[in-house]
Amino acid sequence: MAEIGAVYDVTPVPRKPTDIMASRDDEQVKGPEANHKWLCASVLEDAAPVIRDVFDEAERRDPEHLRTWVALVDGNNHQIDCIKAQALKRKINVTIIIDLIHVLEYLWTATWCFFDEGDPRAEAWVRTRVLAILDGGARNVAAGIRRRASSEGLMASDRKGADACARYLTNKAAYLDYPTALAGGWPIATGIIEGACRHIVKDRFDVTGARWSVDGAEAILKLRVVRSNGDFDDYWRFHLSHEHERVHRSRYANNVIPRAA
Structure with a gap:
């Protein structure tokens, strides 16, 4: 994840x-x-x-x-x-x-407890409740959803989406x-x-047949973020400098240069 x-x-x-x-x-x-x-x-x-x-x-x-x-x-x-x-x-x-998009997802889940799929009234029902939530009435919307589910006598399995939505609106x-x-x-x-x-993770990692080690995925993910942030050129100069230090200068840090006999 x-x-x-x-x-x-x-x-x-x-x-x-x-x-x-x-x-x-x-x-x-x-x-x-x-x-x-x-x-x-x-x-x-x-x-x-x-x-x-x-x-x-x-x-x-x-x-x-x-x-x-x-x-x-x-x-x-x-x-x-x-x-x-x-x-x-x-x-x-x-x-x-x-x-708000996550709130909409919960509302649409609740909608199908009261309307058949494709019912044109469903969209109007959702819009009315979104407007109420945007106006600060999340708890009132939650209470109304519960009341409707009870008044229509929905079984527990049939009102599952409505209860989940009401619970989400109340808790959040x-x-x-x-x-x-x-x-x-x-x-x-x-x-x-x-x-x-999508463009950092899915477009690169979620491809058919791809297999990633955690360390490999982390490295590629970091590079994609650096590139997206517009920092790649600065990073690459930093990388080359430290690679030069690691490969050359650290080896001869004490100025002891090996010579052939």
């Missing part, structure tokens, strides 16, 4: 819930664009060291902690705990926001403060990470 982290800068773009869930006829509002993207990744280490590296890079950009820090996650509890631990250690105020409500995020102009989706999973 590869862990990937990203740091990037954005210029805030305030939006409304209807801007996020705009219909085809509505005027589209462009969200905040990522600038100066930086990636890190590992298959050897778990989330904690990767998140530490993310904080190191973010702190390098903002050593005085004067800027607004937002951490986007998919809801993984271990990742959230690691972010909180790093923020506490460094005395940084970080707002954690769960990626503290990280679903989309009204603050939208008003502040912050991003609310992890497209940067999803894209990195």
Whole structure:
């Protein structure tokens, strides 16, 4: 399992819930664009060291902690705990926001507990609830999903998706403060990470017949991240310098040069 982290800068773009869930006829509002993207990744280490590296890079950009820090996650509890631990250690105020796309996935899973596949009402049902969540009503949406499942007399197996969605919205409500995020102009989706999973990991490692040792995969992953960050030329000069030191200078560090008899 590869862990990937990203740091990037954005210029805030305030939006409304209807801007996020705009219909085809509505005027589209462009969200905040990522600038100066930086990636890190590992298959050897778990989330904690990767998140530490993310904080190191973010702190390098903002050593005085004067800027607004937002951490986007998919809801993984271990990742959230690691972010909180790093923020506490460094005395940084970080707002954690769960990626809206993951919330949508749970909502669509719940949808098919109430509608047949292909039912045109399903899309409208999801849109109404997403707008409510974006307006700060995650717990109310969760309660409504549970009530509908009970009122329709669904068996436990038939309401499994609905219960999972309601549980997710309730448990993660503290990280679903989309009204603050939208008003502040912050991003609310992890497209940067999803894209990195594809072009850093999947395009190279997930090929037919490929077999990787962990160390080999780690080395290639690091190189792909270095190249993606635009640091390869600097890295290569560093590499050649240290190779020269290792092969030549370290061998004759004491200026004892062997001679033929």
